[in-house]
Amino acid sequence: MNLFQRGIVVALLAVTPIVCSAQLSVVGSVQAGAGATLQASGSGSATLYLFGPSGASKREVQRGSIAIPGDELQIAGRYTAILDGSTASFFVTAAPLAKMSFIARPSRVPAAASGGVLGSAYLFDRYQNLVLAPMPVGFRLGTDGAAGEERYVNSRNGVAWMKLDAGRRSGPAQFVASSGGVSVLRVVQQVAADPCAIRMKASAASDGNILVETAPIQDCSGNAVPDGTIVTFTSVDKAGRSTVDARIKRGFARAELPTASSATLSVAAGVVMGNEIHWGGGQ
Amino acid sequence: MINRASDRRNCICRVAVALVLLLGVASIPATIHAASPGRSLDTSGAAPRAVEDTTATSVERDYAHAWKSLVSALEANHAELLNENFTGSARQHWQQAIEVQKQSGLSRRIIDHGHSLHVTFYSLDGSALQAEDVADLEIEYRDGSKVLSSEHVKLRYLVLLTPAENSWKIRILEELPSI
Numbered sequence: 395m396n397l398f399q400r401g402i403v404v405a406l407l408a409v410t411p412i413v414c415s416a417q418l419s420v421v422g423s424v425q426a427g428a429g430a431t432l433q434a435s436g437s438g439s440a441t442l443y444l445f446g447p448s449g450a451s452k453r454e455v456q457r458g459s460i461a462i463p464g465d466e467l468q469i470a471g472r473y474t475a476i477l478d479g480s481t482a483s484f485f486v487t488a489a490p491l492a493k494m495s496f497i498a499r500p501s502r503v504p505a506a507a508s509g510g511v512l513g514s515a516y517l518f519d520r521y522q523n524l525v526l527a528p529m530p531v532g533f534r535l536g537t538d539g540a541a542g543e544e545r546y547v548n549s550r551n552g553v554a555w556m557k558l559d560a561g562r563r564s565g566p567a568q569f570v571a572s573s574g575g576v577s578v579l580r581v582v583q584q585v586a587a588d589p590c591a592i593r594m595k596a597s598a599a600s601d602g603n604i605l606v607e608t609a610p611i612q613d614c615s616g617n618a619v620p621d622g623t624i625v626t627f628t629s630v631d632k633a634g635r636s637t638v639d640a641r642i643k644r645g646f647a648r649a650e651l652p653t654a655s656s657a658t659l660s661v662a663a664g665v666v667m668g669n670e671i672h673w674g675g676g677q
Numbered sequence: 678m679i680n681r682a683s684d685r686r687n688c689i690c691r692v693a694v695a696l697v698l699l700l701g702v703a704s705i706p707a708t709i710h711a712a713s714p715g716r717s718l719d720t721s722g723a724a725p726r727a728v729e730d731t732t733a734t735s736v737e738r739d740y741a742h743a744w745k746s747l748v749s750a751l752e753a754n755h756a757e758l759l760n761e762n763f764t765g766s767a768r769q770h771w772q773q774a775i776e777v778q779k780q781s782g783l784s785r786r787i788i789d790h791g792h793s794l795h796v797t798f799y800s801l802d803g804s805a806l807q808a809e810d811v812a813d814l815e816i817e818y819r820d821g822s823k824v825l826s827s828e829h830v831k832l833r834y835l836v837l838l839t840p841a842e843n844s845w846k847i848r849i850l851e852e853l854p855s856i
Contacts, residue, residue, distance in 0.1 A: 450777065451777065451781050
């Protein structure tokens with residue numbers, strides 16, 4: 395062992411008793427905002443330092459039992475107290491659940507969409523600390539007068555999430571997350587999904603054109619597809635193709651296609667095709 | 678005479694070696710401080726949505742920036758350094774903590790040796806990402822220029838990040854009970 399190594403060993407031996415001397419200790423576990431009591435051995439006054447996620451402070455204290463007020467311990471996390479070179483660390487945990495942040499997506503969802511609605515709930519105490527202890531969180535999605543779907547899940551690290559199926563009825567749906575007496579409501583607008591089947595009929599207009607008109611357009615759950623939705627009518631004859639876009643108005647869509655002695659008429663909305671009519675061919 | 682001269686040479690050599698070693702040891706903290714902390718990001722536990730590669734890269738980069746700013750802010754007592762990488766309650770809590778610390782004339786010097794980040798939640802709409810971080814830190818607690826105490830610790834943090842205009846920001850940075 396050379397001089398330098400000996401020096402390090404001597405220095406470590408000299409420092410060890412100071413590091414190991416337990417002059418400070420914390421009584422019990424600490425909840426955010428509840429305050430804590432430190433025990434410092436010896437007597438007389440000394441400077442106490444407290445470092446933690448809510449700040450750092452120093453004060454003159456009398457050794458013995460030292461009270462730390464709750465307003466200095468509102469933020470959850472690890473706190474380190476230092477007194478006469480002696481340190482003690484303690485952990486402040488979140489207070490009971492007091493608030494919930496609930497995010498519901500999307501704000502508009504097609505009716506009957508499987509797993510179409512996602513809710514994420516974040517559980518907080520009154521000091522905005524995440525409540526890390528697992529807690530049952532209920533998610534309920536229902537429209538007026540209908541119980542709807544309800545499911546429970548345990549939070550993990552202060553977060554709980556759930557995917558639910560959208561209801562079959564269009565209209566505003568109440569999406570509620572609740573846990574431990576705290577509940578938050580969000581409204582998800584359930585709208586008609588894509589048309590389920592489009593039926594049209596054709597007749598001769600007074601000016602000789604072909605008048606095409608759909609039956610009421612609904613999704614597969616029987617919800618009326620909203621007015622304004624584009625419906626495309628197409629006519630293919632020997633002269634070529636003619637296309638007319640019309641908007642649904644009061645549940646129906648209608649348009650006039652150019653006159654033709656023989657043509658194939660079709661209708662579509664989005665990716666959904668309706669029936670075909672062979673005009674002039676006897677139908 | 679020969680023995681004495683040899684002893685003197687040996688002694689000079691030992692002192693020189695000790696000085697070199699001392700200088701080497703003294704230079705270690707500066708080297709660590711200058712080196713960028715190691716970091717790793719594990720996205721295999723992400724649910725209900727998988728984390729895309731580009732998102733993972735951004736999260737890793739922005740989380741590292743956030744810690745850099747937190748370390749600087751806690752050492753220099755400049756709360757405004759958190760504006761770029763923190764938001765919501767995390768920014769409010771830590772800025773308040775720095776203001777309180779500044780009023781007392783205290784500070785914390787942190788040497789960041791690295792982070793190991795495990796994503797546990799990534800929302801379907803991409804609006805929030807939660808992760809657990811194991812941070813390897815050396816912390817010096819200071820009163821003015823006087824070092825009160827120091828420790829080398831591995832701390833666990835729960836992090837909630839949310840996307841901003843062009844970066845991810847820390848919304849919650851809450852320490853978990855130790856490993």
